[in-house]
Amino acid sequence: MELYYSEPKDLLPGVLLDKESGKFEITGNSCPMEPFEFFNPILHWFETYSLNPLNNTVFELNLNYFNTSSSKFILKILDLLEEIQNKG
Secondary structure: OOOOOOOOOOOOOEEEEEEOOOEEEEEEEEEEOOHHHHHHHHHHHHHHHHHOOOOOOOEEEEEEEEEEEHHHHHHHHHHHHHHHHHHH
């Protein structure tokens, strides 16, 4: 899988999704003007990851602030992670 990396910028969080190193994190503030455009590639990455996850998945969510639209996408990400856990 390809590394997904996005620098924190203004009201967009920093995102690091690296299956090779096992680092999965979203940090900073999350108030994107277009939340679907920002979070859709991240959701797609996790959907692909869920097909062949690592034995141990550790996801760090360290947000200082997030708006309502971000919370909906964060919940979808957490749901995907829960599905991975439930698969064993």
